[in-house]
Amino acid sequence: MKNITLLSVILLGINGFSQNTKSNTTYSNSQKYQLVWSDEFNTDGMPNEKFWNYQTGGDGGGNNEKQFYTKSIENSFIKDGKLHIVALKKNMENCNYTSARLTTYERFSMKYGKVEVMAKLPAGKGNWPAIWMLPNSIQEKGKENEDWPLCGEIDIMEHVGKNQDQIHVSLHSELYNHIKNTQVTHFDKIQNTTSEFHKYGMEWTDKFIKFYIDDKLFYEAFKGENGHISTNEGWPFDKPYYLILNLAIGGNWGGEIDDSIFPNDFQIDYVRLYKAK
Numbered sequence: 541m542k543n544i545t546l547l548s549v550i551l552l553g554i555n556g557f558s559q560n561t562k563s564n565t566t567y568s569n570s571q572k573y574q575l576v577w578s579d580e581f582n583t584d585g586m587p588n589e590k591f592w593n594y595q596t597g598g599d600g601g602g603n604n605e606k607q608f609y610t611k612s613i614e615n616s617f618i619k620d621g622k623l624h625i626v627a628l629k630k631n632m633e634n635c636n637y638t639s640a641r642l643t644t645y646e647r648f649s650m651k652y653g654k655v656e657v658m659a660k661l662p663a664g665k666g667n668w669p670a671i672w673m674l675p676n677s678i679q680e681k682g683k684e685n686e687d688w689p690l691c692g693e694i695d696i697m698e699h700v701g702k703n704q705d706q707i708h709v710s711l712h713s714e715l716y717n718h719i720k721n722t723q724v725t726h727f728d729k730i731q732n733t734t735s736e737f738h739k740y741g742m743e744w745t746d747k748f749i750k751f752y753i754d755d756k757l758f759y760e761a762f763k764g765e766n767g768h769i770s771t772n773e774g775w776p777f778d779k780p781y782y783l784i785l786n787l788a789i790g791g792n793w794g795g796e797i798d799d800s801i802f803p804n805d806f807q808i809d810y811v812r813l814y815k816a817k
């Protein structure tokens with residue numbers, strides 16, 4: 541999933557808002573992490589704008605997607621401890637569907653660390669929920685700006701409803717991206733992704749990126765190995781990235797849309813971001 545919407549420029553670096561800095565966790569390689577940012581979605585109503593930025597509009601996300609992203613509480617709201625991103629069959633400008641895309645851009649970004657998102661995916665042909673990251677550099681104007689795919693992209697979870705329970709993770713770069721069909725990607729079946737919550741995780745250091753589902757290693761890539769040359773063109777993952785949660789409809793990958801699936805509800809129990817201790 542790519543997104544080239546431009547917003548105003550503020551680089552927050554790895555500092556940001558923190559709800560809870562007390563919890564510690566231990567991960568697979570026994571590296572210890574400290575929670576530095578989280579949203580447990582405990583307060584009903586609109587998502588907290590101290591934590592989340594909306595990217596709105598119907599530009600198709602560079603993939604010919606069919607939704608119009610809004611800031612309406614119809615399309616994203618918190619209820620009973622969960623964030624709901626809801627796609628609706630509703631006309632908005634030139635689009636036949638509405639949905640939401642929330643990001644931590646200008647709220648929190650991180651270089652290295654660990655991401656954990658507990659989510660239950662929406663079922664149905666035509667949808668395309670995603671948990672992913674882009675670097676601040678895609679939004680910068682002027683000298684620091686990097687266009688996609690040179691900037692890089694980290695896809696922690698992608699699922700298209702037409703392939704039920706097939707979870708994809710990907711790393712995109714100038715040398716490896718889906719336009720050239722050279723992206724670094726991995727997919728596999730995970731049971732009950734649309735009926736149960738699963739934890740989608742990513743561990744990121746200056747040497748590797750590893751993806752986890754329910755704390756089990758799903759895929760790993762190492763800088764400088766297997767063609768991942770260590771320059772920015774091959775491994776653009778040494779700079780601050782922000783997190784994105786969205787529910788796309790249709791498009792080049794989402795495909796044909798079954799209009800009976802709406803309202804289509806992507807539920808997120810929590811987002812937790814950690815730094816290595």
Ligand SMILES: [Ca+2]
Pocket residue numbers: 580581582621622808809810
């Ligand atoms: Ca929660």
